[in-house]
Amino acid sequence: MLPSPKRQIVELDDVPDKPRRFVFVLLENFTLLSFAAAIDCLRLANRMSGKRLYEWVLLGESADTVKCSTGTEFKLEGGFEELSRGDTVVVCGGADVQDATTKKLLNWLRREARKGVSVAGLCTAAYSLAKAGLLDGKRATIHWENQDSFSEEFEEVILTKSVFTIDGNRLTTAGGTSSIDLFLQVIANDHGEELANAVADQQIYSSIRTDQDTQRLSVPTRIGVRHPKLSQVIQQMEAHIEETISPSILAQDVGMSTRQLERLFRRYLNRSPKRYYMELRLQKARNLLMQTDMSVINVALACGFASPSHFSKCYRAHYNTTPYRERGAHATRLSV
Template identity: 65%
Template sequence: MPEPDPAVPSVPEPIPAPSASRPRRYVFLLLERFTMASFAAAIEPLRLANRLAGRELYEWRLIGEQAQTATCSNGTRILLDGPLTETRRDDTVLVCGGLDVGRATTRSVLAWLRREARRGTRIGALCTGTWVLAEAGLLDGRRCTIHWENQDGFAERFPDVTLIRTVFVEDGNRLTAAGGTAAIDLMLRQIARDHGAELASRVADQMIHTAIRSEEDHQRLSVPTRIGARHPRLAQVVARMEANIEDPISPARLASEAGMSPRQLERLFARYLGRSPKRYYMEIRLERARNLLLQTEMSVMEIALASGFASAAHFSKCYRATYGCTPYRERGAAAAG
């Protein structure tokens, strides 16, 4: 028996199909400042599936809180087909998020999503749209994913939701994609389910999407790729740092775990990363703190503790030295903006 081709997506379990007389429909809810990349990555596979099949397998509708247009994060305005109206029972709603998702999460959007969920509508999200579904209570007790930059804030804000750090997740009638090209993989999964793996592979080929990812694939590049160095011990230490933000590990212990002396560790970081282990660790912790500061309503003291600082004063001093302003001013400027 021939081995399966890893480039061909596995065919998932079927979902209820629409009427035989009409194509399956996706309803894209475009929030203000949504990300164009993830929206395009979701809608283009549907268009290509229609083209390659020579018939209309899919159709779509664009809606928003405003009836006429939605503006994406790059400033482009998209014409909408209409406002937040009731969908068909066999529609799939995809919430397209982007920048400043908190402001886009309005009462009317939440109420509409909850109403559609009560009707049994299949609902998903792209990029930070996951945040909106969680805010509506539609992900409680479920698995989901969100863009890696928003994961720290999301985990703090929604403890009842199981965050999976992969490119996309399907949990029953909820589906989420991390953003960017992850939406391609999610939609290829839907096409494979509806019309077979061969069509999904042909769509991927048209998009020059050479590696179709599954639910198990992680979002971020490997540590060696991200740091630009393939030294195994260095990658091991950096991975340990990233996994221990709230309770930092001492450089001496990191060196011991990697089988080297503290001095050797210092030389390794200086050679490949141009900074000391202590400084690099501080930058990782401050990056997480900044994400929490801009994405959550946690107090500065809570953020300091979650980022491994013993006091708000020390945290504020380190933050200002790196970003040129205090955490309080950073949050105030973001709110004003």
């Protein structure tokens, strides 16, 4: 039998009389990784300090049980109860966050925020915070897959591509392991870098990110090709979906001819620049169809298509269905 390892306690100069309480609000189909990563940071901060620095409670609309993204049920400890000003609300979102963001949730968030309570949104829960009006004029982030729809719906929010943001008493993450980065920062702010680093070491988390780090892999890593000019062109395409740029101008911007650009795309991506650009636009269109109630016409315009008929034709050729049927099928899946 292996002996129990001796734990090194991080000595703290100033320990609060009361632990800081985090109120985790679990929405239906919340992302398990984001929630688990956050709560484990708090657990380890208590363990590594030898003090009860943090405590937490699990709440939800039903005050009974809620299912996470894996289908596992979690027992809740209560419903939308009255909080104290020192609490921090952490809304945990996931798939179909729009449906999980109910009027009851929004009213509760607004009421508690008026008290001065800090509010955080993990993964897609920035949507819930924005819908409640809690992110107006604030910096925020959300999972990259939801960025297009979010920016269309919440123009008053300063949307970033960071792994997490802290703007006053509003905190948001992009999902996944970014909860670790946010909560390590919270621990560092509360009790110092030494404790935060000790928690990271326990998690075998060796590359702590800051709010200056972006959530998506770099273009070369994503496409599996390290060619600087190709990366520059793709970045330009991704930044200009609504008002597209012609291949000739894209080529000119990186100092090559249109024919050279064509050969570059054929060699590394097995498609033309025009085809690749079209696929980027159609992917954004699909995200908007699934995640917003924008009309098909407005989705088409937001993705650089001059007419709904041309958009529908291109969409069908790529996805083997029309935009209208795609949205209808998605709505049917959600209602099952």
